[in-house]
Amino acid sequence: MYDLLKGLTVVEAAAFIAGPTCGLYLAQFGAEVIRIDQVGGGPDFRRWPLAPNGESLYWEGLNKAKKSVVVDLSRPEGRELAQRLATAPGEGRGLFVTNFPVDGFLAYERLKALRDDVICVRVMGWADGRPALDYTINAAVGVPFMTGFPDDPRPVNHAFPAWDFITGAYAALSLVSAERARRAGQGGCEVRIPLSDIAATALGNFGHLAEALMLGDDRPRQGNDVYAAFGRDFMIKGGRRLMVVAITARQWRALVGTLGLADKVAGLEAELGVSFAAHEAVRYQHRDRLYPLFEAAFAERTESELAPVFEAEGVCWSRYQTLTEAAKDPRLFDGNPVFGRAAQPSGMDYPVAGPAATVVGRARGAPAPAPKLGAHTDEVLAELLGMSDGEIGALHDAGLVKGPA
């Protein structure tokens, strides 16, 4: 938790990964982020994996450091209350992130009628409002046909929902950028961010689309080879695999040197009339000639032999490890100062992620836990909408809001 965004209050009405990730990143940078939760929780409140006490490890991970207001969104009065929260008056407020439909009760026009300079960041599936999830977008843009090995024609879905996470980070960027513009006099706005456009622009941005149009065909799938550089998995003595990449000339020289392959590589260069250090693409073009040299060198070395020299010489590598192994890797999880402990609703004791960024010299503090559903209902109604105890009590009596169970 850092204080970079202190003074911002963001209201979030969102489920699944992209929208809640937007709010999470903002909260971990110091914004006050208030979730509007449906009575009983939204559609992902009990999404697996579940802890032994029945709480969702998924939900509690995505909603850390936020506040929760429970509102009955099935009734017109509850929907109006949600609109009022999203458009609460005050500088640094009127900031709303959602994945609700463009034309429903959280439509921008309805919010704008209540606060003219409201900012709404809306995460969507397809740009036209049709439903899509990370996995359907991934199928649509061709990535599963590029993933996996050439000896197996099945499309391979990615296991990590990358489009969701990029969308979440980009949505947070959009919200903070729009708030800057509002203070600069540009007024409020609605920013729409469809997963489909996140995926399409990404594939455009690193030349993939232009290449496919130029070739008239997709880049063929190539297993674990890194495109246009020297990089692949290699099996070492004992059967473990390492991922090794040499994209810069320095990394290439370090790899060749530490494996004792300088002479053999020079011989191959003489035979082919090329310099592998000159450009990473040369290494890629002739990778089928290079691989046997490296396969043999790796096969006769153990990780404990390789690791210290790789580290000393700046080779770019990692062993393949399971997440369960990685959990004990102090560079990643347990022991990584980015993680800490938090009293999560699950009651489980595990390393909880704070912000991925480290602001050097400022205290990051412990990660804040996810809220219990409705834990901040009364507090938020009082602070954002200036309601009296009597007014809040009346809302409870009418069943329009709920506190913690």
Place this chain on the structure above:
Amino acid sequence: MYDLLKGLTVVEAAAFIAGPTCGLYLAQFGAEVIRIDQVGGGPDFRRWPLAPNGESLYWEGLNKAKKSVVVDLSRPEGRELAQRLATAPGEGRGLFVTNFPVDGFLAYERLKALRDDVICVRVMGWADGRPALDYTINAAVGVPFMTGFPDDPRPVNHAFPAWDFITGAYAALSLVSAERARRAGQGGCEVRIPLSDIAATALGNFGHLAEALMLGDDRPRQGNDVYAAFGRDFMIKGGRRLMVVAITARQWRALVGTLGLADKVAGLEAELGVSFAAHEAVRYQHRDRLYPLFEAAFAERTESELAPVFEAEGVCWSRYQTLTEAAKDPRLFDGNPVFGRAAQPSGMDYPVAGPAATVVGRARGAPAPAPKLGAHTDEVLAELLGMSDGEIGALHDAGLVKGPA
């Protein structure tokens, strides 16, 4: 191109994907982004894929809408010039994004000595400064062991460098957040964003880490099945595959209804004593019983039969298509208003990505092209550092800076 970040000037000294993506996203939101390019280009200036004229489609995609200043970074005077550009005086300046090492000539302390409130966002590999790329981090966190089919034990690298793109978006968020904090009186700072921490926190944020610790093992790989919901690829009549997901009850009912499976599904519910609509995890638990019903239903229907009813009923689906097919899909690339035409260095005519966000009601305009190397050298030296023509000429004479070839 939108004007949300008008008034910000960001200096970028970065190669490969994450750092340049940070600058790209900022530029497409209206910041002036100035690249410092090494003479002849940085290590990725000729990275594949290449256009017929030799320009990199990768580089021109990642560096759209930026300016380029060419500086000889191999000489002390050139390095000092880079430091001065990164720390140029003025409000909205002194914003620097880089992937150069923490302790080199672009170390934070050196920059802070020139401008006390400088903000430096530093993209890194491992947090301790050791080299890492998207692909080595991916191997380290266990994703390749979760990807692919259970009948093949090989780890499967992701084809799309997700960690790079998330890091890029998160770095842009960090920079705009830190600039907000600076205007609020917090001073400048260095924000470090290692790929390793982006990956580790992401796997923490949606419950994956906690689940692995709870189970003492990784989630087994499960091919194209979506975890804890009903979702998978299905082959339709004619051999094409569709990706179909039912994560909400509404999506489930729509899918079952449009496929005419209501009776068969009800029979299975009666046999098993469950309600598939009650929770997505019930559908996941019994997926091996459900799949045969759906496989049979899909196998006897064509896409032209399915598409209109799926669209009408709100089924969440997509066909699997290659990127080459997707290039003609007006929802994604050609015909998508997010894309436009730009005079890129490659000279090729293809749909060029603008910002993924749509700010409703504001003109997005055409995407701006990537610069020619050094195209803005003189302009930037005059504007940022207030140099006279004579001073700039002397730098050229000394070979410390270069204009366009």
